[in-house]
Amino acid sequence: MTKLRVLVAKPGLDGHDRGAKVVARALRDSGVEVIYTGLHQTPEQIVEAAIQEDVDAIGMSCLSGAHMTLFKTVMDILKEKGIDDIVVTCGGIIPDEDVTKLKEMGIAAVFGPGTPLRDIVDFHRKIAGK
Amino acid sequence: MSEEGDIKEIAKSKRDWEGSTLKRSLDALPERRKAFTTTSSAPIDRLYTPDDTPDFDYFKKLGLPGEYPFTRGVHPTLYRSKLWTMRMFSGFGTAEETNARYKYLLEHGETGLSVAFDFPTLYGYDTDHTMARGEFGKCGVAISSLKDMEILFGGIPLDEISTSMTINGPAPVVWAMYIAAAERQGIPSTNIRGTIQNDILKEYIAQKSYIFPPEPSMRLIVDTFEFGSKEVPLWNTVSISGYHIREAGSTAVQELAFTLADGFEYVRAAKERGLDVDDFAPRLSFFFNAHNDLFEEIAKYRAARRIWARELKETFGAKNPRSWWMRFHTQTAGCSLTAQQPENNIVRVAIQAIAAVLGGTQSLHTNSMDEAYAVPSAKAVKIALRTQQIIAHESGVANTIDPLGGSYFVEYLTDRMEEESYEYFDKIEKLGGVIPALKKGFFQKEIARAAYRYQKETDDKERIIVGVNEYVEKKPIEIALVDMDPEGERKHLDRLNRLKKERDQKETERSLDRLRRAAEGEENVMPFILDCVKAHATLGETCGVLREVFGEYTEPIIY
Numbered sequence: 001m002t003k004l005r006v007l008v009a010k011p012g013l014d015g016h017d018r019g020a021k022v023v024a025r026a027l028r029d030s031g032v033e034v035i036y037t038g039l040h041q042t043p044e045q046i047v048e049a050a051i052q053e054d055v056d057a058i059g060m061s062c063l064s065g066a067h068m069t070l071f072k073t074v075m076d077i078l079k080e081k082g083i084d085d086i087v088v089t090c091g092g093i094i095p096d097e098d099v100t101k102l103k104e105m106g107i108a109a110v111f112g113p114g115t116p117l118r119d120i121v122d123f124h125r126k127i128a129g130k
Numbered sequence: 131m132s133e134e135g136d137i138k139e140i141a142k143s144k145r146d147w148e149g150s151t152l153k154r155s156l157d158a159l160p161e162r163r164k165a166f167t168t169t170s171s172a173p174i175d176r177l178y179t180p181d182d183t184p185d186f187d188y189f190k191k192l193g194l195p196g197e198y199p200f201t202r203g204v205h206p207t208l209y210r211s212k213l214w215t216m217r218m219f220s221g222f223g224t225a226e227e228t229n230a231r232y233k234y235l236l237e238h239g240e241t242g243l244s245v246a247f248d249f250p251t252l253y254g255y256d257t258d259h260t261m262a263r264g265e266f267g268k269c270g271v272a273i274s275s276l277k278d279m280e281i282l283f284g285g286i287p288l289d290e291i292s293t294s295m296t297i298n299g300p301a302p303v304v305w306a307m308y309i310a311a312a313e314r315q316g317i318p319s320t321n322i323r324g325t326i327q328n329d330i331l332k333e334y335i336a337q338k339s340y341i342f343p344p345e346p347s348m349r350l351i352v353d354t355f356e357f358g359s360k361e362v363p364l365w366n367t368v369s370i371s372g373y374h375i376r377e378a379g380s381t382a383v384q385e386l387a388f389t390l391a392d393g394f395e396y397v398r399a400a401k402e403r404g405l406d407v408d409d410f411a412p413r414l415s416f417f418f419n420a421h422n423d424l425f426e427e428i429a430k431y432r433a434a435r436r437i438w439a440r441e442l443k444e445t446f447g448a449k450n451p452r453s454w455w456m457r458f459h460t461q462t463a464g465c466s467l468t469a470q471q472p473e474n475n476i477v478r479v480a481i482q483a484i485a486a487v488l489g490g491t492q493s494l495h496t497n498s499m500d501e502a503y504a505v506p507s508a509k510a511v512k513i514a515l516r517t518q519q520i521i522a523h524e525s526g527v528a529n530t531i532d533p534l535g536g537s538y539f540v541e542y543l544t545d546r547m548e549e550e551s552y553e554y555f556d557k558i559e560k561l562g563g564v565i566p567a568l569k570k571g572f573f574q575k576e577i578a579r580a581a582y583r584y585q586k587e588t589d590d591k592e593r594i595i596v597g598v599n600e601y602v603e604k605k606p607i608e609i610a611l612v613d614m615d616p617e618g619e620r621k622h623l624d625r626l627n628r629l630k631k632e633r634d635q636k637e638t639e640r641s642l643d644r645l646r647r648a649a650e651g652e653e654n655v656m657p658f659i660l661d662c663v664k665a666h667a668t669l670g671e672t673c674g675v676l677r678e679v680f681g682e683y684t685e686p687i688i689y
Contacts, residue, residue: 013249013265018379018465021578021689022585038339038687043261047567064249065504069264094609095503113469113502114598116589122444 004128005033005055009046011074015039019091023059025079026117032124043073049084057087057127058119067094068101075105086126091115134184138629141181169423169531169593170566171583178538183545191436191541195531199439201432202532203490203543209528213241214486215493216518217294219461221246221271222505223618225281228271229301231508233287238512239519242493243293243324245282246270246505247304252289252339257622266619269505270296274626275668277309279606280314288312294322294369294459294493298581301328301342302350302656304673306663309362319657325366325415327460328354328553330391331564334685335373335573341673344565346680350655352403355410357656366415368396369459372616375573376419377465379581382430383421383547386575390437395447395564405488407446411453416501418491420482421463427482428534429543431458431489437548455634471597472609487527488534494518500609507612545677625669633666641665642675649679 008024010017017039020039026068028034036052037046050058072089087109090102099110111120166174182184182432183279193199196206206210218235220227232243248270250262256274257266273279278563283293290313297304305326312322330347333340340347351368358367372389380576393414400410416434420427438456442448462482467475479496486494496514498506522528534540560568568574594600615621645658655676662672 012263013253013339014376015249017338018377020583022379022582024689025578025582026585036687036689038685040261058591064265065268066249066264067400073263085135096607114595116599117585118589 003031003033004057004124005035005053006057006124007035007037007046007050007053007055009037009049009058010037010039011040011041011043011046011060011061011062011070012064012066013040014062014066014090016063017061019059019063020059023061023091023117023120025113026121027059027124030121032128043070043077046074047077047081049053051081051083055065057089057124058093060088060090062090062092065093067092068098071102072076072105073106076109080105089123131434132295133689134671136489137181137184140179142543144177144179144181168382168426169380170426170580171587172381172383172426178223178542180538182538182542183488186541191545192535197453198454199436200410200455201436202535204435206456208490208531209522210516210531213240213522213528214491215292216240216515216522217242217244217459217493218505218511218515219244219246219291219296219495220249220511222269222612223267223271223356224280224622225271225273227267227615227618229282229284229286231511234513235496235515236286236291238515238602240515243291243295244495244640245285245295245297247295247297248272248667249570251304251669252297252299252676254303254341254669255670256626256670257619257671258626262509266622272305272622273304273669274622275544275629276307276310276438276663276666277629278622279304279311279626283311284314288315289321291323294327295324295404296327298327298333298337299328299347300669300673302354302659303454303663303669305354305365306656306660307669309660310663314326319362320364322362323364325369326354327371328368329371329392329417331395331568332371332374332389334568335375335392336378336380336577337371340683340685341677343683344674345570347683348396348399348565350676352400352405353654353656355396355400355413356405356654357385357399358413358557359405359409361656363413365413366457367410367413368416370396371416373417373461375577376421376588378577379465379584380577381580382421382423382426383550384573384576384580386434386547386552387428387551389416389418390434390441390551391555391564394441394445399443401446406520407442408450408453411446411448412450412455415492416456416458417484418458418460419463420460420486420489422466422482423477424481424485424488425534425543427485428489429540429547431460431486431491432532432540433545433548433551434458435490436544437545437551446463457492459493459495460491462497464497464501466544467497467499467502468595468598468609471603472499472502474597475499475502476513476517476571479514480521484525484527487521488532489533500611503609504611505689507610511547523688569686571686574686574688628670629666636663638662638667638671642667642671645672646675646679649676
């Protein structure tokens with residue numbers, strides 16, 4: 001089986017990268033091929049990077065409160081481009097009422113504050129197993 | 131603390147105790163865990179006695195409050211004369227909404243203002259920039275022009291209250307807006323008091339709201355030091371910050387050491403410009419985190435004061451005792467708040483705030499219980515402010531100075547954190563100083579490693595976080611979040627567009643051209659920025675000129 005490839009992405013201006021980096025490292029340690037975009041990516045850049053890097057999944061992190069705009073834009077661009085084989089997840093400061101809306105947009109999982117790293121690793125193992 | 135003979139005696143009796151009383155107890159009832167550690171994963175022994183600080187010399191290590199080396203505090207009476215400033219970091223939505231929040235907080239007893247800006251403002255963009263998508267007013271107030279700044283402080287007399295502004299990349303521009311807004315209230319720049327964070331080094335290290343590369347950024351900072359010492363003498367031109375380093379996941383020692391190293395770097399840069407250290411050092415201020423581990427935090431503040439005083443006096447040759455003072459603001463640890471069972475955060479914040487007060491902070495922000503979700507609601511922020519008032523007036527901790535001074539444990543921890551800081555200073559120097567070290571990702575790696583370890587220890591239940599990995603409840607969380615004006619962004623953009631139409635466009639452009647030439651040369655840019663602001667150039671336009679001249683920074687990717 002080839003290694004699962006995951007793009008860890010920081011959309012928008014938010015500089016809180018502690019969570020994204022911890023998750024990137026946990027995934028890497030679990031054998032996933034991780035590509036971390038670094039900060040300040042536009043939704044367009046994130047989709048472009050996902051295509052270029054031929055990833056199986058995108059994990060986005062946002063703690064600024066702009067998640068509903070930025071995550072939605074990423075999902076819209078993926079849809080426009082007809083990409084439906086990339087699993088998208090997210091994390092950050094996300095109120096409960098937004099979680100349902102994000103899932104309706106097609107985001108597969110929302111990893112909120114306090115999520116153990118093993119839950120995120122297990123989720124990606126399941127994708128790899130498919 | 132004790133004579134040498136006494137210490138030998140104590141060490142001997144401790145060994146005897148370990149072999150007898152302690153051993154019997156452990157045989158009957160072992161300890162709860164193999165090792166006990168601080169929040170920063172530093173080992174802690176079961177007992178501290180005078181033999182843990184064998185070289186203790188009262189006057190060398192502590193002295194008296196208001197006297198070198200200031201371990202016990204920079205003021206001789208501390209809170210007995212004046213309580214710390216209760217300064218709640220606030221901002222959201224429009225300038226009008228935030229102005230109303232300031233008035234609400236002042237009405238309930240807040241004693242200083244502190245502005246939280248939204249992300250576009252922090253990066254020097256106007257709200258209509260592409261990068262601002264979805265960010266308007268989300269985690270702070272949007273300020274795109276002098277007009278917004280005037281509304282933000284409408285009805286608040288700026289000669290009666292001090293204001294702290296968390297702004298870094300665009301700090302000179304936002305400061306100029308504040309100076310101009312005060313002037314329009316009829317208050318000269320010599321009468322305003324406050325602080326701009328203006329600490330770019332920790333932006334590269336942790337908070338990440340940098341704009342320009344380090345070298346021109348350092349020039350801008352020295353420009354503000356120079357301008358401030360002449361034109362705005364009551365203003366703290368920098369708040370050298372460990373807060374964000376800690377939030378990014380560092381240990382307490384890393385927070386302490388990296389912050390002080392940044393401070394030394396600013397002093398060096400200003401001295402290289404030819405400024406006299408005693409002209410600017412009294413206006414340097416600091417900002418630390420208050421995390422959960424009470425004693426570790428208290429020791430950190432005490433060590434910080436002692437190291438700063440020594441280095442300013444002995445390494446940098448400052449003669450004015452005011453230059454040796456480390457004055458600092460504290461904010462309770464945002465990263466310690468849990469989304470689960472949010473009411474528990476009230477208790478965490480109270481403990482952290484007590485650490486800051488026992489550590490001798492000059493001002494304090496207490497987080498609100500709902501901040502793991504959004505900017506705080508009015509009710510939550512009032513409870514956070516009340517927490518400070520209860521500590522100040524009911525707990526008794528403000529009655530005496532440095533009440534933990536002389537505690538074997540706290541003195542030992544203070545010494546250890548000081549020693550470990552010097553180990554970091556040596557490492558940083560070997561890498562060529564702070565700027566080469568951050569370009570190599572040294573700090574970022576150290577912090578990422580500590581953050582990962584913290585998370586692993588939490589996942590493995592080596593540390594218990596109530597409501598997160600123990601005492602977990604599955605029921606849904608009911609908490610009322612802040613109400614924001616859904617029309618806020620449109621109103622803000624309307625004002626921005628109107629401003630651009632109504633201003634004297636030629637004058638705006640001329641002021642921006644003059645700024646460009648000054649930035650390309652070597653003149654102090656502050657007077658030119660002030661002219662741009664007064665000619666109603668927007669934040670984005672003014673920072674845009676500086677972006678063109680200085681370029682933008684891209685960080686090394688490290689995790």
